[in-house]
Amino acid sequence: MVTRGFSSGRRPPTDGDARIPPGQYLEQGFPVLSAGPTPRVRTEDWSFTLKHGPRPIKKWSWAEFNALPLTKMTRDIHCVTAWTKFDTPWQGVLVDDILADAGLEPPTGFTLAHAFDGYTTNVPVKDLTAGKAMVALLYEGKPITSDHGGPARLLVPHLYFWKSAKWLNGLQFTTRDEPGFWELRGYHIYGDPWREQRYTDDP
Amino acid sequence: MSDAAAVQSPWQMAKIVRIEKRTPRVTSFFFQPSRPFAYRAGQHVDVRLTAPDGYQARRSYSIASAPESGGVIELAIEKLDDGEVSPFFHEVAAIGDEIELRGPLGGHFVWPEDENGPLVLVGGGSGVVPLMSMVRHRAAQNSSVPVVLVFSARVWDEVIFRDELITLDDRQHGFDLVLTLTREAARRPADYSRRVDVAMMAQAMVRLPEPPGLAFVCGSNAFVSAAAQALIDAGVAAENIRTERYGV
Numbered sequence: 001m002v003t004r005g006f007s008s009g010r011r012p013p014t015d016g017d018a019r020i021p022p023g024q025y026l027e028q029g030f031p032v033l034s035a036g037p038t039p040r041v042r043t044e045d046w047s048f049t050l051k052h053g054p055r056p057i058k059k060w061s062w063a064e065f066n067a068l069p070l071t072k073m074t075r076d077i078h079c080v081t082a083w084t085k086f087d088t089p090w091q092g093v094l095v096d097d098i099l100a101d102a103g104l105e106p107p108t109g110f111t112l113a114h115a116f117d118g119y120t121t122n123v124p125v126k127d128l129t130a131g132k133a134m135v136a137l138l139y140e141g142k143p144i145t146s147d148h149g150g151p152a153r154l155l156v157p158h159l160y161f162w163k164s165a166k167w168l169n170g171l172q173f174t175t176r177d178e179p180g181f182w183e184l185r186g187y188h189i190y191g192d193p194w195r196e197q198r199y200t201d202d203p
Numbered sequence: 204m205s206d207a208a209a210v211q212s213p214w215q216m217a218k219i220v221r222i223e224k225r226t227p228r229v230t231s232f233f234f235q236p237s238r239p240f241a242y243r244a245g246q247h248v249d250v251r252l253t254a255p256d257g258y259q260a261r262r263s264y265s266i267a268s269a270p271e272s273g274g275v276i277e278l279a280i281e282k283l284d285d286g287e288v289s290p291f292f293h294e295v296a297a298i299g300d301e302i303e304l305r306g307p308l309g310g311h312f313v314w315p316e317d318e319n320g321p322l323v324l325v326g327g328g329s330g331v332v333p334l335m336s337m338v339r340h341r342a343a344q345n346s347s348v349p350v351v352l353v354f355s356a357r358v359w360d361e362v363i364f365r366d367e368l369i370t371l372d373d374r375q376h377g378f379d380l381v382l383t384l385t386r387e388a389a390r391r392p393a394d395y396s397r398r399v400d401v402a403m404m405a406q407a408m409v410r411l412p413e414p415p416g417l418a419f420v421c422g423s424n425a426f427v428s429a430a431a432q433a434l435i436d437a438g439v440a441a442e443n444i445r446t447e448r449y450g451v
Contacts, residue, residue: 001216001253003302005295008258023251023261025287032424033448035311037431037441082261118442147424185310186212199212199308 320416327422
């Protein structure tokens with residue numbers, strides 16, 4: 001239903017309409033959102049652990065993790081609070097390369113990403129592998145600031161950005177699709193921006 | 204942590220039944236949803252505007268009213284000059300208009316169901332809105348949970364809900380208001396005239412009978428970062444601090 005007196009004339013001009021998912025608007029800045037205070041994680045205290053259920057499979061220090069192959073990924077990102085940002089340039093380690101280094105075939109179809117602040121978010125394995133996702137270490141060629149999830153954050157750019165967990169410290173394979181922090185608090189279990197899967201009851 | 208379970212929240216039409224200017228830049232719009240819903244203090248709604256060409260703009264706004272307010276939802280909307288939704292409300296929206304709305308949403312930045320110690324609320328500018336819902340909820344419930352609200356505004360005339368907050372403060376019923384003005388001198392004896400810092404947080408918590416169980420901080424990213432760090436430095440555990448940021 002048309003809203004009386006509202007026109008699309010207020011919309012910020014863009015030449016990339018087809019790249020903006022439904023209900024999103026184009027943002028030039030890089031807004032910061034999180035559910036708690038910003039943790040300041042020092043790289044000497046940082047580690048990343050791959051787990052299958054409760055069982056640790058492999059753990060990397062910052063130096064060990066940085067020795068893994070680095071890949072560039074420039075992608076549009078979409079936040080559930082309705083902003084979309086084009087062409088964000090990241091570098092990091094593909095989840096594929098992490099699994100290869102651990103010598104691991106995905107043992108289940110689901111994962112839960114874990115962060116230093118206790119945050120969790122669930123992502124199916126098929127959305128992390130085949131070059132779709134990475135653990136990002138650099139943004140615009142520089143270390144990721146703590147506001148944006150540094151030293152390392154998950155990057156799953158084709159899902160709403162709450163899936164790209166900040167301050168990442170582990171990835172856990174789970175038998176079932178276990179809802180994470182926001183998924184337990186009203187947000188969609190999968191979060192595809194092109195299907196506008198914002199909240200739990202969205203189809 | 205006790206958080207709200209997911210609830211169904213389809214889009215629905217809500218009629219604007221009242222408009223009240225709060226400050227030079229903030230106006231409250233009161234909505235009567237066609238299907239009224241229960242919500243928790245601190246939750247938000249999504250609002251969707253549709254243009255004749257089908258273009259839609261969607262924004263989230265925190266609810267300012269208490270859950271006890273009889274089904275009418277108050278949204279206190281700050282006018283952002285370069286925005287596309289807030290200028291529509293400030294310049295076009297009128298009583299009787301029907302707006303598409305969806306809610307309640309959000310299950311973390313909410314008044315806790317298990318009251319576990321006093322609460323510290325810290326708001327910057329329109330970041331006070333979800334905290335106002337909590338303060339009103341506390342008053343409506345006649346709750347004995349001690350609450351201190353530290354509210355930072357640029358100037359006295361931009362203190363949203365000022366008279367109502369001061370009235371609640373004057374009751375001396377376990378709710379304490381600390382105002383801090385960043386661009387003007389303080390007007391009340393125990394208020395401040397500077398940005399939030401660790402000393403202010405420590406002094407605010409002295410007004411509570413025991414250390415807080417939870418702290419809620421809402422505002423711009425810069426404000427929330429500074430206030431959350433000040434709370435941590437004043438001894439509040441990071442895991443007991445819940446934040447809501449505008450993003451910028």
